[in-house]
Each structure stands twice: as structure tokens, then as C-alpha cells.
Amino acid sequence: MDYRYKVVDLFSGAGGLSLGFLQTKKYDIKVAFENSPYMQETYKKNHTGVEVQGDVCAADYADIVRRYGKIDVVIGGPPCQGFSNANRQKNHAISQNNKLVKQYLRAILELQPKAFVMENVSMLKSEVHRFYMEKGDEEIVKRCNIPVKDTFLHLLDGAFLFDGAIDIVKDENLINQYLWPEADYFELNVIYKSAKNISKMINALDHHKKKLESLIETYTNLKGDDHIAEEARKAFSAIKAYYDGTLPADEIKSKIEPSVMIQRMLSKAQEIFQNNIIVDEYVQGSDLAAKIRSFAVYDYLKDILTAPENNYVIYSDVLCAADYGAPQKRMRFVVIGIKRDISEKIALPKGSYDADEYRTVKDAIGDLEDIKPVYTLAEDKQGIVLPKAENLSELASTLRDSPVLHNHIVTKTTDTALERFRALKPGQNFHCLDDSLKTNTYTDAKRTQNTIYQRLKYDEPSGTVVNVRKSMWIHPEHDRAISIREAARLQTFPDSFVFYGSKDKQYQQVGNAVPPIMAKAIAKKLAKILSKKRNADAKKNCTKGNGRQSHKRNSQHKHVAYPQH
Structure with missing residues (x-):
């Protein structure tokens, strides 16, 4: 029976990547990690015999090795959404999904597999996908010579700046004092986000009326003579005036916008503290921003994994699924790595379909x-x-x-x-x-x-x-x-x-x-390289073994022969 390489699949989803690897009959998936219960159900019913775990952040890789033996290959597609800062309409500045890339890296560092395959959106190699420097990153970034640059995390537009804003974002206690509960912010933000289309805004105001009315009393009676409290009172007074019939819908946006923007500022500032992001300085000019060092996700992965202590050779490319026989032009960024003592070089497979032959x-x-x-x-x-x-x-x-x-x-x-x-x-x-x-x-x-x-x-x-x-x-x-x-x-x-x-x-x-058909092509290519090394080692061991056995037989023969003389 052919040897099958033991695999752990991270962020497995329904199991497309696993399926492609299994279709080669060269791999045995031991454990898959998937947090979504729906995807877990699909994976389990289509991949019977594979242990399915949930949160990859809680993964105990030492336990997996104890139970299944040395893992040969790690595969998976960690979500990576890039800078939320690129879209200022978002409340969150730091995508938690980016942290899942670090979980993928943890799996490789702890399991030290022979090889790995990481699949993601074709933008992963772009400048958009970066990590902010966290406490604890500095040592490894310096040791692995990961390129770093200054990045300005936008906190508040100049139009909404107010005296003391910069002092608040520096102080976690003040941030928590002024930050509304998430549910309260959500209600006002729904109205603000629908403001581009008045009919949609009116529908949102009707749909959220009960909840907004329960907040009106709280925020119109807010104590304090500070700017944040004053803007909150204005915002909810405007909502009240609309429900009373004294303010037209098209005038609401300008009344609630300052509060929405201030709450977004506070939320982003809180995330900086919660994520232990290192801020070199807060800058207040035409707007308010935090100056932070950042590094590209791909550089981080590549430079750590190719470092001497890990010793992987890495290759990456953007693959089009149609080139491999899928009837769709899906572009995915794939990183493949292999231990240098197995192969000094590696590449992804070339597609076997030209554009004029696409399915x-x-x-x-x-x-x-x-x-x-x-x-x-x-x-x-x-x-x-x-x-x-x-x-x-x-x-x-x-x-x-x-x-x-x-x-x-x-x-x-x-x-x-x-x-x-x-x-x-x-x-x-x-x-x-x-x-x-x-x-x-x-x-x-x-x-x-x-x-x-x-x-x-x-x-x-x-x-x-x-x-x-x-x-x-x-x-x-x-x-x-x-x-x-x-x-x-x-x-x-x-x-x-x-x-x-x-x-x-x-x-x-x-x-x-x-697409399983693309995953299968990658899996076949990897198996070919792994098998070449495995066969070479087997041949070498066989030769050594024969040599030892021959020597042993000769020794035994001499030992028996001497007494007869």
C-alpha cells in the first residue's frame, strides 16, 4: 500500500481543499479545524473518519502529534481582510481575521511539517494586507529582518475634531468613559449608513423606532458639558424631532454624523489598547491619527518561515482556477513551502488548460x-x-x-x-x-x-x-x-x-x-516532491541495511570458521 502523508487542515470550511488532497489518494487528513457549525456538519458528513475541531486558537498541536504521530503537511486558507482603515465607514480598525494568519503560522511552527500549502484571496500579497506592530512582535520582526514602515491609522476627520480629542484617545480610561455600548452605537449607525438613500433611511427609522425611542431619553438627558455629551444630546434630539414631525428626514444626517464619527474614533482607539498595538505617536493636524509601525502579512510569513531555525523554501503565485480545469476564472493566492532538507526548490503546478481551452x-x-x-x-x-x-x-x-x-x-x-x-x-x-x-x-x-x-x-x-x-x-x-x-x-x-x-x-x-480540481493539482505536485525524497531515503537506508547485514554475515562466518582450524 502506498504511503499516505498525514495532514492537518486549518480553516477547512466545507472541505474543498481537503477533497482535492484526498482525491490524489496520497494523503490522509487527520484533523480539520472549522469554527462554523454548518461547515463542520458538511465537512464531517463528506469526510468521515476525520477528527473535526472548532476554534483554531485553542488548538493543542502537541496533543495531535501524541495521538496521530508526526504531521507531514499543513493546509488551509486563513481569512485575511487587510486594513479596515482602507474603509473609514467601518467601525473597526483592526481586522481580527488578520490574527488568524498568525494562528496558521503557529500551526506550522509547532508542528514543523515537511510541507505546507496556504491559500487565500489574490490580494494577500498586496500592501493592503498588513499587521500593525504589537507588543511581542518587535523581537521577531528585528531578528527576521521583516521590512517595517510607518502607517497612519485614521481616527477622526478634521471636520469633527474638538479640543481634547487627542488626550482622550491616549487614555484607555477616558475612552471607556465616553464609549457607548455597542448596541446603542449600532442603532444610530444604521440610520447614518442609510442616509444616502432617503427612502431607505425612512424605512430604517420606522424599523428601529422602538429601540431608538428607548435611547432618546437616555442620551438627550446625558449629563456633562463636554463636547462628546453635547453632540450625543444633539444627535438623539434630532431623532426625537423627526419622530415628533418637526425635523425632515434629509436633515438628520448632519445632526447625527458628529456623534457617529466620535464613537468610531473611540472604538478604534480602544482596539489599539485591546490589541496591544504599539503607537509611536498620536498626530493631530488636518485630522487625528495614530502613527503605528506595520509590516506586510506575506513578508511576516515568508521571513519567519525561511529563517534558519524553520528552514522552509517558499514559493507563491496567483493561480487562476480555469487553468486547472475549473469552469470559473477564480484567482487565488497560494503559498507553498517545503523543508529545505527535502528539496532546495519548490514551485506550484502549471495549469494544463490554455485560455482557448477553458471549460x-x-x-x-x-x-x-x-x-x-x-x-x-x-x-x-x-x-x-x-x-x-x-x-x-x-x-x-x-x-x-x-x-x-x-x-x-x-x-x-x-x-x-x-x-x-x-x-x-x-x-x-x-x-x-x-x-x-x-x-x-x-x-x-x-x-x-x-x-x-x-x-x-x-x-x-x-x-x-x-x-x-x-x-x-x-x-x-x-x-x-x-x-x-x-x-x-x-x-x-x-x-x-x-x-x-x-x-x-x-x-x-x-x-x-x-475548487477541489485546483487543490488536487497542487496536492499531486507536492506529493511528487515528497515521494521523491522519501524514495531516495528508503533506498539509502536499504543500502546501509544491506551493508550492515553483509558485514554481520561475514563476521558470523569468520567466528564459526576459526575454531574448526
């Missing part, structure tokens, strides 16, 4: 065109018995590996959505609609992404499969949404791989996954 949407889902989808989880329980099909594409023949089709579920289409579906031709999206069909929808229709209300084209690969329910992807031929199973086919999940959880959770699991 298409029709290759993936054309055989399902006449199979009516269901609308509820109850209807999907028994699945749909697949009729025999002829002239299947090569891809469909591979994916159609079950006599019963599960997850061929769609959400019921509203009259408004159906009208839009009917108006769009293959390749068109929301922006191609007549203006009369764009009303009563997104807060800012002009800024809507091109993937929204996208009608797929049969004769091309799809774009990146995301949560296609939220994006309202439309079938190339029918006036309906793409089903969960059709989205899974575009990701190259075989029909035997069944997704669990609510409809939205199933769509999300499919959208978050690594």
Missing part, C-alpha cells in the same frame, strides 16, 4: 438545464433522481458521480427580481437594467458591483463563485437563480458531495470553498 458554464451545468430545482430543504431531503444523460461533457461526466442530485435548491424569486431576470441577457448585470428597474433596491445603485444580477454565459467560464444567492446570479437560459448544486458544479464539487445547513449557509459554503 465553460455549459460544461459544468448544461446537463442539469431541464431538471427543475426545488425551493425548500424539506423537498431536497430525498434529492432528485437523475435521469440518464447522453453526450455529457468531460467535466459533467466526472462531477455526475451520484444517481441522486442533492442541493439543487433555489430561493423563490420576488416579482421585482423576476422582472430584472427577464430583462437581462447572458453576460449582462444590474448596470445593464433600465433605470426604472433599479429603484427600490441598493443604497447606492451606481456603486453596485458588476457581479450583482449577473446572467451567466453558457459558452464561457463564470467569474469567481461567491455567495451567488446574495449576488443574484441568473441561469444562462432560465429566469431563475443559480442553484446551490449548480454553484457547486462551477466550483468542481462532485454531486456526491452534499452540503448541509440553511440555504444561505449552503450557498456561503460553496462560495467560500477552494
Whole structure:
């Protein structure tokens, strides 16, 4: 029996990366980590025999080694969202997801596997994905020569600056004194965020009326003659005046904006303390900012793992899933590493499909065109018995590996959505609609992404499969949404791989996954390198063993022969 390399899969999701590795029959997944209960259920039911744990932050790798032996390979796709500072509309400055990259690194440092594969969005190598310098980072950053630069974390726009603001953000006690409870801030922020579209704002004011009215008394009667208390009183007095009918909706934004911005400032300043971020100085000029040292996530990973004490050789590239046989142009950043004593060099596999040979949407889902989808989880329980099909594409023949089709579920289409579906031709999206069909929808229709209300084209690969329910992807031929199973086919999940959880959770699991066909290509390439070293070592040991046995036999022969003389 062929040797199988022991694997730990971190941030496994539904198990697309695991599936690709298992399909090579060269790997044995021992433990997978996934925090989402829905994804856990899907993973467990499709990967029986794999131990599934939850929070990767609580992982005990020494215990895993005690129970399973030395782990050969670590795989996974840690989420990494980059600087929240790039979007000042967000309340949070520091993405907790970035910390999960450090958890991935911890797994490699503690397990010291022969090799690892890390998959993430194609932007990971960009300047956007950086860590802020924390207490405890300085020593390793210096020792591994990780490039560092000054970064200014924006706290408050100049328009909202007030005397004493800089003193407050420096003092954790003052921050906590002025910061509202998260639930209170949320109520006011919902109104502020909807202010670009007055009809949406009025709907939000109606929907949140009960909660806002309960806060009005608290904040209009707030004690204190400081600027923060004064702005809070103004904000909630404006909400009260609207409900009393004395303030029009279009005047609310300017009244509540200062309080919203001040609360965002306080929240970001609190995060600095909570995350032990080192601030070199607070700067107040045209706006208020914290001067912080930062370093690129990729530099951090690369420089630590290639350091002599870890001794990995690393290679990274942005791969297009279509190059590996997936019917979608999904771009993912992949980092692969291997111990230098196994191989002095490593690379990711080249794709075997040229652009003019790309598999298409029709290759993936054309055989399902006449199979009516269901609308509820109850209807999907028994699945749909697949009729025999002829002239299947090569891809469909591979994916159609079950006599019963599960997850061929769609959400019921509203009259408004159906009208839009009917108006769009293959390749068109929301922006191609007549203006009369764009009303009563997104807060800012002009800024809507091109993937929204996208009608797929049969004769091309799809774009990146995301949560296609939220994006309202439309079938190339029918006036309906793409089903969960059709989205899974575009990701190259075989029909035997069944997704669990609510409809939205199933769509999300499919959208978050690594296309197994791409994962399989990476796994095959890695197994080839690992096996080459393993075979060479086995041959060397065999030679040594034969030498020892020969010497032993000769010794025994001499020992027996001498007394006979």
C-alpha cells in the first residue's frame, strides 16, 4: 500500500481543499479545524473518519502529534481582510481575521511539517494586507529582518475634531468613559449608513423606532458639558424631532454624523489598547491619527518561515482556477513551502488548460438545464433522481458521480427580481437594467458591483463563485437563480458531495470553498516532491541495511570458521 502523508487542515470550511488532497489518494487528513457549525456538519458528513475541531486558537498541536504521530503537511486558507482603515465607514480598525494568519503560522511552527500549502484571496500579497506592530512582535520582526514602515491609522476627520480629542484617545480610561455600548452605537449607525438613500433611511427609522425611542431619553438627558455629551444630546434630539414631525428626514444626517464619527474614533482607539498595538505617536493636524509601525502579512510569513531555525523554501503565485480545469476564472493566492532538507526548490503546478481551452458554464451545468430545482430543504431531503444523460461533457461526466442530485435548491424569486431576470441577457448585470428597474433596491445603485444580477454565459467560464444567492446570479437560459448544486458544479464539487445547513449557509459554503480540481493539482505536485525524497531515503537506508547485514554475515562466518582450524 502506498504511503499516505498525514495532514492537518486549518480553516477547512466545507472541505474543498481537503477533497482535492484526498482525491490524489496520497494523503490522509487527520484533523480539520472549522469554527462554523454548518461547515463542520458538511465537512464531517463528506469526510468521515476525520477528527473535526472548532476554534483554531485553542488548538493543542502537541496533543495531535501524541495521538496521530508526526504531521507531514499543513493546509488551509486563513481569512485575511487587510486594513479596515482602507474603509473609514467601518467601525473597526483592526481586522481580527488578520490574527488568524498568525494562528496558521503557529500551526506550522509547532508542528514543523515537511510541507505546507496556504491559500487565500489574490490580494494577500498586496500592501493592503498588513499587521500593525504589537507588543511581542518587535523581537521577531528585528531578528527576521521583516521590512517595517510607518502607517497612519485614521481616527477622526478634521471636520469633527474638538479640543481634547487627542488626550482622550491616549487614555484607555477616558475612552471607556465616553464609549457607548455597542448596541446603542449600532442603532444610530444604521440610520447614518442609510442616509444616502432617503427612502431607505425612512424605512430604517420606522424599523428601529422602538429601540431608538428607548435611547432618546437616555442620551438627550446625558449629563456633562463636554463636547462628546453635547453632540450625543444633539444627535438623539434630532431623532426625537423627526419622530415628533418637526425635523425632515434629509436633515438628520448632519445632526447625527458628529456623534457617529466620535464613537468610531473611540472604538478604534480602544482596539489599539485591546490589541496591544504599539503607537509611536498620536498626530493631530488636518485630522487625528495614530502613527503605528506595520509590516506586510506575506513578508511576516515568508521571513519567519525561511529563517534558519524553520528552514522552509517558499514559493507563491496567483493561480487562476480555469487553468486547472475549473469552469470559473477564480484567482487565488497560494503559498507553498517545503523543508529545505527535502528539496532546495519548490514551485506550484502549471495549469494544463490554455485560455482557448477553458471549460465553460455549459460544461459544468448544461446537463442539469431541464431538471427543475426545488425551493425548500424539506423537498431536497430525498434529492432528485437523475435521469440518464447522453453526450455529457468531460467535466459533467466526472462531477455526475451520484444517481441522486442533492442541493439543487433555489430561493423563490420576488416579482421585482423576476422582472430584472427577464430583462437581462447572458453576460449582462444590474448596470445593464433600465433605470426604472433599479429603484427600490441598493443604497447606492451606481456603486453596485458588476457581479450583482449577473446572467451567466453558457459558452464561457463564470467569474469567481461567491455567495451567488446574495449576488443574484441568473441561469444562462432560465429566469431563475443559480442553484446551490449548480454553484457547486462551477466550483468542481462532485454531486456526491452534499452540503448541509440553511440555504444561505449552503450557498456561503460553496462560495467560500477552494475548487477541489485546483487543490488536487497542487496536492499531486507536492506529493511528487515528497515521494521523491522519501524514495531516495528508503533506498539509502536499504543500502546501509544491506551493508550492515553483509558485514554481520561475514563476521558470523569468520567466528564459526576459526575454531574448526
